[in-house]
Amino acid sequence: MPEGEVMERPDFYVLARILERLWRENAPMLKTRLQLATNVNYDILMKYLAWMNQRGFVIFEMNAGHEMVVLTPKGNEVYAKLVRTMSEVLRSP
Amino acid sequence: MIRRIWAYAGIIIALAFLPFALFYLLLPNYFDLTYLVPAIGGMLVVAFSFSIFSPMPEGVFYSDLALSQIADRLRLQGLLVKEKPHTVTVQINRWVGVEIGRGKSSNREMRWRLDATPSSLSLIIFSFITGPISFINAPLAIYLLHEGDRYIREFIHPALEGKVDKHESKRAPIKDLLIVGLSESRRISWEAYLSASSAYSNNILIVALLVGLCGWALSFGYLFTSGLFEPNSRLALSLLISITFAIVAAYLVGKVATRRLKTQVIQIKGWFDRLDVALIREIHNEKVDDGTSSIELLFDAYDQIPIWLKAKGKELFYTHPAGYILIVYLVLLAGMTGFSGLVSIFSSGLNLEEVILILLGCGFAFGAGLVRRELKKRDRADDQNTTQEFDRRRKTLSQIFEQEFGEA
Numbered sequence: 001m002p003e004g005e006v007m008e009r010p011d012f013y014v015l016a017r018i019l020e021r022l023w024r025e026n027a028p029m030l031k032t033r034l035q036l037a038t039n040v041n042y043d044i045l046m047k048y049l050a051w052m053n054q055r056g057f058v059i060f061e062m063n064a065g066h067e068m069v070v071l072t073p074k075g076n077e078v079y080a081k082l083v084r085t086m087s088e089v090l091r092s093p
Numbered sequence: 094m095i096r097r098i099w100a101y102a103g104i105i106i107a108l109a110f111l112p113f114a115l116f117y118l119l120l121p122n123y124f125d126l127t128y129l130v131p132a133i134g135g136m137l138v139v140a141f142s143f144s145i146f147s148p149m150p151e152g153v154f155y156s157d158l159a160l161s162q163i164a165d166r167l168r169l170q171g172l173l174v175k176e177k178p179h180t181v182t183v184q185i186n187r188w189v190g191v192e193i194g195r196g197k198s199s200n201r202e203m204r205w206r207l208d209a210t211p212s213s214l215s216l217i218i219f220s221f222i223t224g225p226i227s228f229i230n231a232p233l234a235i236y237l238l239h240e241g242d243r244y245i246r247e248f249i250h251p252a253l254e255g256k257v258d259k260h261e262s263k264r265a266p267i268k269d270l271l272i273v274g275l276s277e278s279r280r281i282s283w284e285a286y287l288s289a290s291s292a293y294s295n296n297i298l299i300v301a302l303l304v305g306l307c308g309w310a311l312s313f314g315y316l317f318t319s320g321l322f323e324p325n326s327r328l329a330l331s332l333l334i335s336i337t338f339a340i341v342a343a344y345l346v347g348k349v350a351t352r353r354l355k356t357q358v359i360q361i362k363g364w365f366d367r368l369d370v371a372l373i374r375e376i377h378n379e380k381v382d383d384g385t386s387s388i389e390l391l392f393d394a395y396d397q398i399p400i401w402l403k404a405k406g407k408e409l410f411y412t413h414p415a416g417y418i419l420i421v422y423l424v425l426l427a428g429m430t431g432f433s434g435l436v437s438i439f440s441s442g443l444n445l446e447e448v449i450l451i452l453l454g455c456g457f458a459f460g461a462g463l464v465r466r467e468l469k470k471r472d473r474a475d476d477q478n479t480t481q482e483f484d485r486r487r488k489t490l491s492q493i494f495e496q497e498f499g500e501a
Contacts, residue, residue: 012494017386023267024380038386055498078497079388080267085493086391087274089486090281090398091176 010051018048019079028068135230142234146204150250155195155203168276171376188213189240207241211287271387272375278394279368285401286361288408293354300346305339402479406472416468420461427457
């Protein structure tokens with residue numbers, strides 16, 4: 001899969017995993033490091049990052065010749081909303 | 094965690110001892126009445142210890158929000174916490190739990206009382222059934238009360254004093270929310286695991302008891318009617334045969350049940366372990382770079398919850414502990430009266446006294462069946478409500494995902 005190609009239907013699990021890892025890092029992260037940390041196939045990760053970038057969840061920035069991934073405030077808010085929703089859903093029924 | 098109602102189990106047992114005591118008063122030759130004294134005494138101390146409410150130390154006042162924040166703070170300490178309307182129960186360790194809730198005298202008063210854990214409740218029931226050593230329930234209950242009080246004073250109060258936020262607008266940080274979600278999933282999986290493993294061992298025990306009882310009745314009847322062996326050794330021999338039958342049946346059923354029930358028990362325990370590890374990791378702020386994700390684990394746990402709730406609802410010991418004790422008590426009475434009646438029939442023939450004993454035994458067994466049926470009926474209604482609530486939550490979750498991720 002060519003880098004940057006956008007997928008049609010993302011998997012919530014993979015999406016949440018990437019968001020969580022970027023949220024934990026709280027700093028720009030190398031794509032290759034993000035790939036290792038999330039344990040997602042590199043090509044698939046690129047599709048997800050393109051999709052997330054399109055929606056403003058992440059941005060890419062260059063640092064010493066390397067492209068880094070940064071979680072935006074919107075991406076942070078989406079992750080917070082996911083966690084908050086899951087936390088509320090899982091409370092004593 | 095055991096439900097609040099269980100605290101009155103001790104009182105129910107103590108009251109239920111009345112016919113038991115009368116029964117042995119009518120048949121003084123079978124047991125000495127003093128047998129009952131330690132059992133009743135121990136259970137009364139248990140009932141007292143688990144029923145009294147104590148005020149929380151000064152500086153902590155009741156409100157629904159304060160209680161919810163207390164629950165979250167205790168979760169952040171990695172404890173098993175369960176929230177119910179106006180109460181929070183927390184398991185401090187394997188033996189001690191406390192229930193914190195609203196006082197009755199004032200809307201702002203907060204108070205606590207001792208709550209049983211599955212381990213302490215099992216020990217209390219076991220020592221109660223053994224009879225002569227049941228006096229240990231008294232020092233045990235006092236020890237549990239002391240431990241509960243110590244924990245409230247030394248750990249819970251300092252953690253809460255002056256820290257309860259007055260306004261909900263202050264959103265909990267993401268990490269705290271992750272911990273709350275993991276803690277809740279871990280608790281539900283733990284309750285399901287306890288219930289499923291208990292159902293597994295109970296099934297084996299019930300079959301062993303039934304087979305043992307049938308084996309005893311058949312061998313006892315045969316030995317008396319055939320005239321084989323000395324009269325004194327017939328009872329002992331029939332008991333030996335019944336125990337052998339029971340052990341063989343338990344082994345065979347255990348083998349079959351292992352394939353069916355144990356698989357589920359192992360699976361649920363696996364989930365509990367995963368959630369426990371993730372919870373500890375979040376509490377201690379440990380970093381991992383192996384693709385492990387807490388939010389993903391919460392998604393997985395959410396999918397498992399219907400299975401866990403179903404497993405949890407199977408075992409009356411956890412859903413209705415007081416009712417369970419009542420059933421055990423009635424079955425015990427049924428067995429003892431039936432046993433006494435059968436022994437009398439074989440030794441002195443059939444007459445009115447034996448018929449009454451047998452009928453009494455059948456009555457107790459019927460009563461146990463009725464109680465069980467009623468409790469199961471309530472469980473089914475609860476299951477239905479819980480399923481509806483989860484369906485509602487599932488729809489809400491889908492709507493939020495649709496809203497956030499569009500076509501996803």
